[in-house]
Amino acid sequence: MARSSSLLILIGALGATTAAGQDGPGAYKEAPSIAVDHRLHRVGELAPDLPFTSIAGEATSLARYAEGRPLVIAIRDVGCPLSKKYGPRLAEIEQALGDKDVRFLYVNPSEIDTVEQMRAEKAAYGFQGAYVADREGTIARTLGCDRTTDVFLLDGSRTLMYRGAIDDQYGIGFQHEAPRHTYLLRAIDAVLANRTPDVRATTAPGCAVDWSGRDVQPVEPAITYHSRISRIMQQHCQSCHREDGVAPFALETYQQVRARRGAIRQSIETGVMPPWHAGEGSRAFLNDRSLSARDRDALFRWIEDGCLEGDPSDAPRPLVWTEGWEIGEPHAVVTIPDPVSVPAQGAMGYRYQYVKTDFPEDRWIRAMEIRPTHPEVVHHVLVFIEEPPREGETRREIQARWQGGLQGYFAGLVPGQATTMYPEGTAKRLPAGAWLKFQLHYTPNGRAVEDRTQIGFIFADTAPEREMHTSAAMTTRLDIPPGASNHEVKATTTFSRPAVIQSFAPHMHVRGKAYRYELTWPDGTSEVVLDIPRYDFNWQTRYVLREPIRVPAGTKLTCTAWYDNSDGNPANPNPKARVRFGEQTWDEMMIGYFEYWRDE
Structure with missing residues (x-):
């Protein structure tokens, strides 16, 4: 009788319609x-x-x-x-x-x-x-x-x-x-429309299906290039590794992948590829590019078994890459005024260019895309709303007026992430007549080119329900001793109003070693929401939350950065230098950017 009663209660709950005010706390x-x-x-x-x-x-x-x-x-x-x-x-x-x-x-x-x-x-x-x-x-x-x-x-x-x-x-x-x-x-x-769904999986409330006691196992297709490996390449590699992509070689055919099997295995084993750095315990992110253990095992097994090609009828449909703007035809395009000559070799400091927009009223941006002429040599681009320096103005005075991008940026590009599309009902404000400051970082790749970067905008028809903001927990008080291998720096900010956080984007330079975002709730409990144990300056990733985080007023965000200024860091330009804050890569920064809207 007890088992029957429990079953009836469960079925009753599944079929019930909740009436307002009738279900008690904890229902x-x-x-x-x-x-x-x-x-x-x-x-x-x-x-x-x-x-x-x-x-x-x-x-x-x-x-x-x-x-x-x-x-x-x-x-x-x-x-x-x-x-x-x-x-x-x-x-x-x-x-x-x-x-x-x-x-x-x-x-x-x-x-x-x-x-x-x-x-x-x-x-x-x-x-x-x-x-x-x-x-x-x-x-x-x-x-x-x-x-x-x-x-x-x-x-x-x-x-x-x-x-x-x-x-x-x-x-x-x-x-x-x-x-x-x-x-x-x-x-x-x-x-x-030949696109990947924005949401690829959810839970589904319903009666549980219990497979215990049933003699059935999932049918597993044989691991071949066409049945399995081609899909892994599409989902984790081809956004860069394709014909005319930003990567140095394509991984679009059986012959290409088989020929690069050694490099593929090495990159996966060392954690270099796919480029994703959020560690265990972090929140889930929509743009997670990492390989699951299942995909990793399948790739290694395929290589060990001799790289079987398989049946072409099992192949996925080829990806169709957008020619031109990925966001669609922009409503407006802003181009840097002067072409930038990128040499074949050597290192380049940041380049800065300013453009004044001519919009007579504020515009609401629901999508934007940064397009370099030669994306293969672009390390990153950041765009800020900031006027050019006034005549005779010192760097300290400029920073006092504009914060030097320390409190937030307007748009950004890193390899594989050129577009920004905001959730429905959300947009970012571009003030009327605003100046845009482009920060351009190039990495010569063996061929001299000339770049002229653009940014394209898709406008919302009306003001959005929610305005997207970019802010940061940051500090300029950096003093990294010579030879320090694990120097720690913290920065905090507290939310004075309720907010919803949509993404994170940490920023350090070549001595950056690890980074962490941690929220402390008003009741004193805390949660690490993004942990990056192996920060990589080459990938300035924007981590977009699968489920945005609602934070009440009084919530504190603590960002912790670790730096390696020792000779054990191969990217370190000078282990004997005492390193302080600065915008060039041989200086250092400590900025924990995040995007949010007010929860009102």
């Missing part, structure tokens, strides 16, 4: 969460061509059924309350996409639902796609199903592009009048 509720590492759920991998027979008796397979079209696989359970609630929604989505050539497949892994019940459900909701009684659980288990409301989206090459919730209208212990986030529809729109 359990579960909504979809985007704080999910998609790489741990096989997103981006090839789905095997699994055979199945529908309840109508049609014997086929995933590839033959989809016929090269995107495929939505929806998990079903006749008895689950949330699965029932999402039946009409799935039918609506399927019908709405009827002219967009997207196929639907309904998979029921229940051990107790009968075929008659499945037929009745299919008819009641009006599902048009095939319905499968996945008794053995082969399809659901291979896809990684753990809830009865999971959906999986495959593109035309059977790459898993999204997994998780349909939307967020229904959850455990609540329901809304309408969904706020239509995860599945947005993912389908992205795939139809």
Whole structure:
């Protein structure tokens, strides 16, 4: 009796509609969460061509059924309350996409639902796609199903592009009048446009699927170039390593990857590639470029097994790179006035150029992109809102007026990150008639070139709900002793108003060794939100949070930097120098940039 009562209570909670004021403090509720590492759920991998027979008796397979079209696989359970609630929604989505050539497949892994019940459900909701009684659980288990409301989206090459919730209208212990986030529809729109979905995985509230006691294991495709390695290259390497990309060589074909297998393995083993430096214990980030342990093992196993090419029919669709501006045709473009000559060799200090904009009123920027003429020689570009120095003005006076970019920057570029697109309802203000100061850092690569960098803007039609700000925890009081191998410097800032943090961007120079962002909440508890144990000056990464952090007034942000001024640092220009604050790379900086909006 106790077990039956518990089951009834659970099912009652799943099916309940929360009435305002009726659920007490601590009542359990579960909504979809985007704080999910998609790489741990096989997103981006090839789905095997699994055979199945529908309840109508049609014997086929995933590839033959989809016929090269995107495929939505929806998990079903006749008895689950949330699965029932999402039946009409799935039918609506399927019908709405009827002219967009997207196929639907309904998979029921229940051990107790009968075929008659499945037929009745299919008819009641009006599902048009095939319905499968996945008794053995082969399809659901291979896809990684753990809830009865999971959906999986495959593109035309059977790459898993999204997994998780349909939307967020229904959850455990609540329901809304309408969904706020239509995860599945947005993912389908992205795939139809040959783009990667912004959200690639979520949790999906629903009845848990328990695989214990069921003799079924996920089907694993053989590791070949076409089935596995090509997808890893696309997702982690080709944004730079492609024809006409900023990297020195392309990794777009079997022959190219096989020929570079030694360099690939070395770069992964040393942590040089892919360039990602957030350590364990950090928050999750949308632009995480690191390899999962599963991807790393697959790459090494492929190399050890002789670099098998595999079946070309398993290959992913080639990535389509945007020609011209990635943000689309800009509403306005600002170009530095003077070309910069970059020599074939040697080191270059920072170059600065100023441009006055001519906008008669404030403009709201929802997307921007920095485009050098020769990105292969650009280490980074930062753009600040700052006037040129006045005649006779000293450096100290300039810094007093403009802070020298220490409190924030307007836009930035690093290799692989040239565009900035703000979340819906958010934009950054460009004041009327503002001056833009370009800080340009070049790294000669063996060929002399002439660069003329531009920045393009996409304007919002109206003022946004939220204004994006850039600020920093920083200090100019640097005094790094000669030979110091682990010199620590701290800087803090306290939020006087409630805010929502969207990203972090630490900045040091060549003696930078490690960096950490830590939040201390008003109750005195603290959390390390970004830990960089191996800071690399060559990659000035902007870490964009998967879930922005809401901070109440009184929250303190502490940034800690460590510097290596010893002769054990190969990048150190002079281990015998006492190093102080300065803008050139042989000086040092300590800036913990972050982007936020006010939570009002």
